[in-house]
Amino acid sequence: MQAKPSTSWCPAIALLLLVATPPAGTAQQLDGARLFQQRCAACHAIEPGQNRIGPHLAGLAGRKAASVDxxxxxxxxRDTQAVWDAQTLDRFLANPRxxxxxxxxxxxxxNAGERKALVDYLIALP
Ligand code: HEC
Incomplete structure (x- = not known):
């Protein structure tokens, strides 16, 4: 015995799928490089030796806090004696003070999601 496929509810499913799937481009983009440009680059360079208001962030992973000449x-x-890695950066950026x-x-x-994207970016800086 073959069940005759019912087609009457297919449009309803199609509609549900349309509603549930966000259109391309509106999903939040968590791009570490872009976040850095937007939030950090005014004060920080990623090239060694270029200190702005803040120290350069080249080679940040494994660097001691407050150690750039x-x-x-x-x-x-200085007093934190922290070494920068994914965890210390996450804590610092969540609440520097x-x-x-x-x-x-x-x-x-x-925002934890933004922070993670940014920390991933910072950790990978040469
Ligand atoms: C308004 C300027 C300013 C902005 C914007 C800024 N910073 Fe800073 N940043 C500083 C200053 C100044 C220091 C030194 C802080 C201190 O000595 O207490 C610093 C220190 C740091 C350090 C420690 C570096 C080291 O050598 O120990 C990191 C890491 C850092 N910033 C990352 C970031 C990131 C990531 C962003 C963007 C989300 C950002 N900063 C945005 C000014 C800024």
Whole structure:
């Protein structure tokens, strides 16, 4: 016995799928490089030796906090004695003033998804 496929509800499913699938381009783009350009590049270069308001961020992974020659650091950041890796960067960027009370960097990134994209980008910087 063959069940006759019912076609009457197919348009309803098609409609549901349309509604459930966001149109291309509206999904939030979590691009670390772009986030860096938008939020950080005003104060930080990624080329070694180029300190702006903040220190350059080249070779950040494994670097000791507040260790770039010629950059201006707060005593607060020096006192953390942190070494930058995915975890310390995540904590710092989530809330710089909590990580290093008295730091001169006040820009926080409360959005965990954005932070992860940015940290992935920072960790990979040569
Ligand atoms: C308004 C300027 C400014 C902006 C914007 C800014 N920073 Fe900073 N950043 C600083 C300053 C100043 C310091 C030094 C802080 C201190 O010594 O307390 C710093 C320090 C840092 C450090 C520690 C570097 C080291 O050598 O120990 C990291 C990592 C960092 N910033 C990442 C970022 C990221 C990622 C962004 C973007 C989300 C960002 N910063 C946005 C000014 C800024």
């Amino acid at each position: 010629g950059a201006r650091y707060s005593q607060a950041l 909590q990580f290093a009370p008295g730091t001169t960097m006040n820009l926080a990134m409360p």
